[in-house]
Amino acid sequence: MAKRDYYEILGVPKGASADDIKRGYRTKAKELHPDRNADNPNAEAQFKEANEAYEILKNADKKAAYDRYGHAAFEGGMGGGQRHGAGAHGDFSSAFSDVFDDLFGDFMGNQRGGGGGRRAARGADLRFNLGITLEDAYKGMQKSINVPTSVACDACSGSGAEGGAEPTTCPTCSGMGKVRAQQGFFTVERTCPTCSGMGQIIKNPCKVCRGAGRVDKDRALSVNIPAGVETGTRIRLAGEGEAGMRGGPAGDLYIFIEVQEHDLFERDGSNLFCRVPVSMSTAALGGSIEVPTIDGGRGRVQIPAGSQSGRQMRLRSKGMPPLRGGGTGDMIIELAVETPVNLTGRQKELLREFEKESSNNNPESSSFFSSVKSFWDSMKS
DSSP states (O other), X not given: OOOOOHHHHHTOOTTOOHHHHHHHHHHHHHHHOGGGOTTOXXXXXXXXXXXXXXXXXXXXXXXXXXXXXXXXXXXXXXXXXXXXXXXXXXXHHHHHHHHHHHHHHHHHTOOBOTTSOXXXXXXXXXXXXXXXXXXXXXXXEEEEEEEEEEEEOTTTTTSOBGGGOOOEEOTTTTTSSEEEEEETTEEEEEEOTTTTTSSEEOSSBOTTTTTSXXXXXXXXXXXXXXXXXXXXXXXXXXXXSOOOGXXXXXXXXXXXXXXXXXXXXXXXXXXXXXXXXXXXXXXXXXEEEEEEOTTSOEEXXXXXXXXXXXXXXXXXXXXXXXXXXXXXXXXXXEEXXXXXXXXXXXXXXXXXXXXXXXXXXXXXXXXXXXXXXXXXXXXXX
16 A cells, blocks of 8 residues: 655645644644544554654655655665664654653643753742731731741752752753653653752752752741732732742742731721610710721711611721722711610619600501501401
């Protein structure tokens, strides 16, 4: 059977660039992989065919020979190339390793520098929970905190080597941080056991940090808390997290704000609620009361005559400031009418007289008991 055109196999036009050929092979490799085509008996043969095509076209010299002579370039020694049957179809790892990093590199954590080595590992991000008062959240503040973290070792300048010497390339993985092993049809990639994925080894580790390039230490930091923060607000301090291994970049520090409960105010977004007790006589006759505000000031509120428990009044712009724009919230006063206790004999006498004269002054009671009477009457009938 005549062999199929290599460009046709990879789904790319003749004269395609190296990047287009690589993309075409990557697409075919994922599409035709036997593990994804258990119900297709031809999948393995088609996959090997794509692998063979890529093995030829990825090489500039072989590609030039194929473009000029076709398959004949590799069958009779023409062009000086090897027979494709031995090199292309049998060596899966040679072709597939070229696109392995494109397919799985990010997932495996592969980071290659210009010389093929791994970058030093970035330090971990840290979280710090910071409790503040509602007054602090209202005004904003500068807060000093002590964060337990890892910092670069001064003795070795973060290199991990005694005297600050440079680490050497790992001989096992040649600085790649990983090793590959052939297992039947597949190539398996694992973290290098010699350098633990770092790509470098230290022959004479620093005695202070034992080769890590960092040591545990508490750091004192100053944090700017903006006005208007609330529980759950997150503040990011770039580069203030854990130091990286062997000179790697530091992680970030995240400050999570927790606003503590207040004795007088309850917060709901930008609004504040304050429950204020008033005497029965003030609620009945009306009057004015003085209430505290979150800024430490005082506000005066007029109580209308006949006010009931639960009635709310609003003080404009006496709530919390905005964190991300918008107007300042309000302060909402909720009345709690108090029933007097520990009455004297004279007070009891006055209340009994008042009760006799107030049969028509309790509209809510009158409405309720009228409804109760109607309910009982309906049950009887």
